[in-house]
Amino acid sequence: MKNTKNLLFILFFACLILYPFVAEGRWLAVGITFLIFSIVALSEDIVLGRAGMFDMGHAIYFGMGAYICGILNYHYGLPIVATIPFAIIIPALFGICLSAPIVHLRGDYLLVTTLGLNMVFLQVLENDAFGLTGGPNGIFGIDSLNLFGFQLMSQTSIYYVAFLFFIITLLIIKNLEHGKAGRAFHYLSQDPIASQSIGINVRFYRILAFALGAGIAGAAGVLFAIQYGAISPEAFTFKESVLFFAIVLVGGPSSIPGILIGTFVMFVLPEVFRQFDTARYLVFGLAMILAMVLRPNGILPFKFGKFPKFVREK
């Protein structure tokens, strides 16, 4: 069983590595989009799936990363590589500051509060705060990535940079699955009071989940800014947040294959069915309802616990 799983993963990575050799133009762009949104969805999953907090404002951190990259590059002339650390650390700090007063809220109220923060963030962008964000039009003319003197202009090179970020994200999450923090997230998502009584600092780990999720989403934001060379507020509205929220729950919380399938269904299939154009979101909504009715825990939910063989086979 474990071997088949590993084999499937190896096959998947091989496909991802070889993808730019078979795809070009629009399809390569779709591949980059898949990688970027997978990273964001995986980071949302740390907060929503693993730590069990209803975060419906994750586009804030994604957008913050993209805007930090854009502002530092456009207004202050920093090379893109140098903006990456800022685009990870600042959203992570914001994740800490924004979540600290609200992590104790019960489910639905947390959902509404994060949604509200997303609306505030959007208005800050749209109103051209401090003359930096460029208002409703956003920022145009962000440089391409410059690595060791090589200008990485082509779609293929952007694809591989995104792939690198994707692998790093997966490694972080794998590490989380086996590490202390990951187990703490799991316990407190199941029952915060019980986990407090066995000595888990609930508040600390909840804020940690937000910080981690925000940092990773910020890094994905940089990729987004590089891919389009431009950023505008409409890519980071609360509808995007809702989409990430839905990806995690449709795909299956805390499950890497589930999230990847979720991202594929939500972002790649609409591209494939472009000829149906106007009707595709209708079909999409129907698919969301159907997926939830048939598999309320997500398409590929993660199964916890190891049962002895005789229990499993009954």
Next chain:
Amino acid sequence: MDIFFQQIINGLTIGSLYALIALGYTMVYGILKLINFAHGDLVALSAFVGMTVFAKILGGEASLFSVIALFLITMAVIAVAGVALDKSAYKPLRNAPRLSAVVSALGAGLVIQNGIMLTWGPNVNFFPGNLVPNIVWNIGGTVVTFIQMLILVLSLILMIALYLFINRTKMGTAIRASAIDKDASRLMGINVDRVISLVFIIGSALGAVGGIFIGMYYRGITFEMGWQYGLYAFVAAIMGGIGNIPGAMLGGILLGLFNALIAGYVSSTWTDAFTFLLLILIIIFRPTGILGEKVAEKV
């Protein structure tokens, strides 16, 4: 001072629209503990249905009879849609994890929104403007239109009627009992499934009135407007204490007033930000809303 009274009137008008829509959110939440994200889209749908009913069935002739018929037909259509929504998207998920139903609601919202777009087109549609007489009163510099008066009075009547229905009738008692404890209500012989359908009927019908009012007041209607009005109404419901019916009414009115005063005195481009900051502050300091009860934490 003129601008102050003017903004109070505008705020009360928008506030009662929000309150009407918020009632749909709060009643469903009270019973199912589900944020019905598709409610805003039902409201948008009602504006379009109202427009079409008036043009096609009632022949576009404005009279007292046709306006009343417009309201009744639209309310009936949207009530049926609301019940259908519950039966198809929420009922199969009654015993599933709570978030599954939220995603299902989001999906249903997408379906309704894009159904509207495919039927009536992606552009702005215009609600007929000849429904009610175009009377304008000028009271000491403050302008009040007939539509505003109609919205205020009719919303007030509907809210009082709902309050009496919930508190004075047998069905209302059944709704309140089911909101407190579904299983115990079932043991007392209450048909909870029927109560849930009733809640969807009432909530959707009130939302339909809100949608028609939006059409009459703003004229321009788009397929996406459900998100916007739905979100504001939802904020109103949370502010008042979600699940609490008088709370939703109070929250709607307060939100409308707050919005209008911010737009009038501070800045109209920052209204959303101020509204949501207010919401966040209220939730942080009074997590169950203005009229919400203290809920004991499960140990």
